[in-house]
Amino acid sequence: MSKSHSLHSFHSHHDYPEEFSSPSHLTSNSQSYYNSSTNYPSGEPWYSVERDPHPSLSQRFVDSFKRDPNRRTINPALNSTYHHGALDPHMAVIATANTALARKLKGRHLQMIAIGGSVGAGLFVTSGRMLHEGGPASVLIAFSLIGGMLFCTVHALGEMAVLYPVAGSFSAYSTRFLDPAWGFAMGWAYATQWLIVLPLEIVAASVTVGYWNTTLSRSIFVTIFLVLIISINLFGVKGYGEAEFLFSLVKIVAVIGFTILGIIINCAGNPNGGYIGGKFWVEPGPFNNSFKGLCSVLITASFAFAGTELIGLASAETANPRKSLPTAIKQVFWRITLFYVVSLTVVGLLVAHDDDRLFNESSANANGSASPFVIAIEDAGIAVLPSVMNAVILIAILSVGNSAVFGSTRTLAALADQGHAPKILGYVDRKGRPIVAIALASTVGFIAYSVESGQQGTVLNWMLSFSGLSSIFTWGSICLAHIRFRRAWALQGHSLNELAFVSQPGLVGSWVGFIFNVLVLVAQFWTGAWPINYGEIGVKGQMKSFFLAYLTAPVVLIMYGGYKYRYKTKVWRARDMDLQTGRREVNLDKLLKAEREEREEWPRWKRWYGLVC
Template identity: 35%
Template sequence: MSIERADYSLPCEKSSAEKDSGPHVYEGEAIVYPNDGSENVIPREEETHRALSSRQLSMIALGGAIGTGLVIGTGTGLARSGPASLFMSYVVMGTVCCGVMMALGEMSTKYPSKKGFAGHATRCVDPAFGFCTALVYLCKYLITSPSEIVAGCLVIRYWNDSINSAAWVAIFIALVIVVNILGVKWFGEIEFWLSFTKIITLIGLILLALLIDLGGVPGQERLGFRYWEHGRAFKAYKTTGDLGKFLGFVNALVLALFAYIGTELIGITIGEAKNPRKTIPSAIRKTFFRIVFFYVLSSLLIGMVVDSSSPLLAQAAKKGTSGGASASPFVVAIESAGIKVLPTIINGCILIFTISGAISDQYIASRTLYGMAKDGSMPRVFTKCNSRGVPWAAFMFTSMFMGLAYLVANSDALSVFNYFVNSVTTFGGLTWTSILSSHVAFMRGMKAQGISRDTLPYKSPFQPYFTYCSLFLICFISLFKGFEAFMPWDYKLFITNYIGIPIYVIAYIGFKLIRKTKAVKIREMDLTTGAQEFHDLDEETDEERQYKSMSFKQKVIYQIKNW
């Protein structure tokens, strides 16, 4: 395959032409500086493959967010804030999550870029904004992958704590590496079934919670909304009175954010999605309904079957992920109902949650670094891909951070990784802020240039108000999430809750000063280049042709499988 005008110099090295150039415009996947027309072109061999279907995309997006934050973190939220605050927090954050997904959908179907949502930030706001967006997202997943591995080791301690955790770390790291180097086709299928297992587990837990609430367990009476009565719907946290109840709700919002983080994975998988203009809207719609069903319904039922003042719940909340299944509020409900054996089964399912999380987190980390290199903000070596479309150089670099999981061998590792969780939530909130800010600029640019929203391949409802409201809420949560650090003062909590903000700001200012980038003016925003790039993908796919030829029975089975 021929390579045209390939530039193998490090992207961090600036030419004299670049130093005097203005804002760049897009030419496909290349960056063109308008003063001299020179390009920063990635050779064609260095490309990931488009192999993820709508079925895999939507399942991975949902499965990427279903983890310990939902099945375990809800217990902490219930114990601190009460059932009403827990339920309301999941409704509010679910709404924000949908706003983020819809914003991604509009931009990604218009410009299906392998650079992900950082590419949208570069195009619509400022190259420096794209860099800081990608950097905080990369930091998030460099931390979450080893954190999931540690969580897996801690879950295993539920059965046997005599084996050195370092051995389990090595096994999990090897498993994560094998799945990722197989290529995106195998990754998509394996993650599909792991995510499918998560969903089946969650459906089972939801049905069981409903059964317990309605008095379907022998010897147990109907609960209804008993635990919401007598002033127990809202609990005060850190202080008393209405202020304490408000702080409880804010804390529940933070924990809900941690549970929802990961659904933006669609923004990274776009570069490897088949027919993105059709698969992305389909995946977003499916994810929206699944969020309503799984997250909101789970938070409601947990508050109905578990007393927020239960000693078992208080004990579970203190254990967190270190307690395995015993830390889940679902298990508290099962034990309170006198049901045996199930806690062990649920522990096995939670282990699958952590393994799946580590695999997908490593995928995201490598693709984020790859996207940054494609955008010219990281060394070009990270764009190298093998024959299976795996960005092996980026993957090798991000895989090294999984070694942090060996801290589990240290007796203080649990507290260290609890602080990491705080940082993950901060980085995740900043990522959502960037996505929504980019969408605001995108909509303003379209309006200023007289481009109708009806021309968008995917047009989300309630805009621009939905994005503005979502942006306000996520900014509020990101700024006030660390209030615990002041009650009383705890510098460790303060640092881990806010460390992402200075990294975000310094990355933006530093990149802007070094690369001398300029903010994109809304009337000069490039809203045409790249929009035609994927028209050839809009043709009818083999999957669609096969569906049309199916019998009614086959179509029903297909729809159930792809729900």
């Protein structure tokens, strides 16, 4: 292959058809590249502008699913990520920067989206299993460590997302700052995770309804919940944002209410006794299953936090990411950490880790009866609140299912834009919806009907094993991409003063986050190959446990190696990285200077508040 067709060439010497060549030789970094219309040789624009001035309601509905020709501003003849059979990563960068997704999300939506994606069954139900396996002290240590790691990761993501609010976010950053092959592997692992989470959450929701009614067929509720989630996402990103805002508001109120109630119960006691205090930390004790119990809880806690990174994925659909993202990034971490750490501290004081109700096989798929929150309220003898708490659990599960459609469809559309997935998945209609990707996610959701087979746990567990570690790979990739981005930023003569948002833990935080994710992978290998009860389950049981826990790793490595072999991709060199394409602000330097001067006039309390919130 000649040098002019090099995989990592950023120059304008690609052999495009002459009739589509720009006479002014604009590059993707030229402002007029995106602002100017592109014409065919006949002089006519490549899009049609003829529209019926008074279409009927049914016609408007049908037309909403058609592609909006005016939403993308680059010539579609150039919108190809492959030339001469080789991947052109520069065109992949342009495609994600030139997303057709609608930009309708506000700051309040962003703050709730991260909460909605991560505060679900992991907090309300799976925490019971964690308490059973590791004890209350292990739960607090694990969530504190994962919370600290995510502080570093989310800030690294925020720094890049504010500067480059592009489609695909972290999967696009892997393609852009690491290796296109890794962007392919990590992007598909992340999309698969959320595709599988949708039927998993719908099954969990249908099982949760069994707390009130065990006679009706669960398929009825599967249908209701599936239609509800699909309908919300058909309203576009604004509908998704409003739904998550309401869902998350319910969860926030519930967690705060439970925390206050839990403190009262702990101090006042329950009908079976007086003051509880810390007696469950004395007997049966703060830990269970020693260090392996702590490692097991650490891994489960990392899965419980999955979805926090959705805020980066939403940046491409945010009206003003430079204003909205920094506030959301800083506030979301504190909210999630406080919700998990404070509420689970209260739970650990009210429920003993050897309580048989915490983990039983019949309720492993998120039955509210296994929730330590419900158990704590039941033990207090409060008649109505257990049902109320179970309703909150149901809303939380549906919220995560809603986030699953958003996360999977946006990642699939971005993968298609980069040439990493079938092009049809990148189809975006006039409402800014990746409608084909939504159809695919909805189709996968029908797997939830396996709930009637009696083997839904087995089916979904094996499906989840294909993507169980994808969040760890995603977070590690974000940290590593930030490290490489900072290297290129400095090497190409830029300073941190040019960034609209700077990660508070900086490069040190990204290294801490990356190393911690590697350690979680090591811990997962150990607890998967030698689980807590490995002496009882035998060799066959150990092999099953290992593949359920670690199947994602070989799948991701095979995708990475296969793609790298097929397209001969290379790891980016810092001096060759494109640091311009995708930057939405035109006069950013002047804007930042004016804002810094304004902040200098703030009182001290306001400057401190702006630092942490």
